[in-house]
Amino acid sequence: MSTHAAPAPTVISAAPAPAGSNASKALGVGIAGIVATALGLALPGNASAVAVGWLVAIVFWTAIAIGMLMLIMIHHLSDAGWSVVVRRQFEHGISAFKWLLLLFVPLLLATWLGKGDVVWPWGNLNHVLHGTETVGEDAAYWHKSPILNIGSFSALSVFLYGFLILVSARLRKASFTQDVDGDVKWSHQSHATSASCIALTALALTGIAFFWIMSLEYHWGSTIYGMWFFSDCIRGALSVGLLVQLWLFARGDFKGILSSRHLHCIGIFIHAFTAFWAYVAVCQYILIWSSNLTEETFWYNIRELNHDGATNQWWYVGMALILLNFLVPFLLLLSYKTKITIYKIAPVALAILATTLLDLTYNISPVLKGAHGDAQPFLSLNLLWILTSVVGVGGVCVWSYFRSFASTKLIPIRDPRIAECLANHE
């Protein structure tokens, strides 16, 4: 790849190469994943394990889509030049929210129609907590019951998705219409949309982190949890954005569009948010470690020890997160060469996606308890349902991306800053 961006071609192919076959392939893979996950329901007593795996997958792909939405809004608010091209890929990505809502509905249905505690223990007042009392006998639950009940929870989840769908549709429409009429007013409209919605989106993603993930252990609270989730969202979105650009470059579409400067910029962003993830995760850990209160430390304890004091598998997962989700990518991304060399940055981005999934699994999966209230081990059949669900939900998200991809131009050719982006220099 040349260091200098090639001069902008005067004619950019209007319709990208046919993406229809890719779309149907992705949908096929997605359906296969969903069917494989559904097969898990056939095993007796396995419904919770499958449902929690499904939740991990939904959260993972929703996090990536939210990260893309946040990056689009940050792009508009900072009126950035370099990110115009990657923004279009993010705009395709956020088309997935409506399908994610559809895929989230089974969890709500299972909660309504089953005993209520298939995923979230507070859904069933008779759910036994750590072998002694039930949720209904727990004073702490009743303090939180106005929002932690199935009705409020369902309404809130649908409302949050509804908000994300509306904001995404507005930003997408402005950008795609500008391709046609070239009117700068669409850019101004997107600035206004972003300014008014970025704080609300931050609240929405905090709501998702609190209600879907933190409430799995509703005794526990961490005020920084939304920021932790935000760091996963952004890193996931940046890694997907980078890989999509490299794929388009390898396919030929982005020849003369993608320069090493673009890779450098997005690499810097990934590096920054790698440090940010560690910062937030360590903040949470240090505060809980130093105050040493039973009602907070138990959350880490079930991820380190079994009831008899033996180290469990989640301790190793935690150590792997420190090393692979922070230390290794942080040190690798320090180097300029790593950021601009395709065969170096692509594995780093893939690894970050994998460790982001691991991070979410670490936060969600230990809600599944075995004997004596110990977390069920990491390496178990539960992991299989997480992976099949990630493929299932992911296939649908990728299908949605390809559908959107085929409907518009490859890059926002009439964006006021497109020339600046294509001629991006160091």
Place this chain on the structure above:
Amino acid sequence: MAEQPYGLIATFDTASGVYHAAEAVRDAGYKNWDCITPYPVHGLDKAMGLKRSIIPVFSLFGGIAGVVAGVGLIAFTAGFDYKLILAGRPFFSPIPAIPVIVELGIALSAFSAVAGMIVLCRFPMLYHPVLKSDRIISALDDKYLVVIEARDPMYSPTETKALLEKMGGQDVKEMEA
């Protein structure tokens, strides 16, 4: 002029002129020379054959020094010199040391980046021969200069002058040191 001159100076009217001249000087193998332009010309660093700055290396070593200093400070004070029993915690644990490690790591890597820049730019530089030339004024406005120093091993008063003139350099003159 008995004294060794500082070097040759040439004026160019356009950015593309100085860009191509820089490529030619680079390809001829000169090492001690510079371009003086009124604004940063994109890509001129590549045309001059400049490598990336080594400031990140200064920064890295500063950061490592900060991390070592942070661990050392907490390990020495809390674990050895002034042991305090606090809520039954270990005297030294890496966890409360993390903020100190992070802050010292950031501070020392930033300081060493700035210090590295000052050293590499040889600040404070109170005198430079080019400042004696009248042309420096126009190079701050709309002209572009190429200066090739006499200490360059390839330097020759005639051939270097011919190269600059061939590339379109106007008014190629020797400068006093």
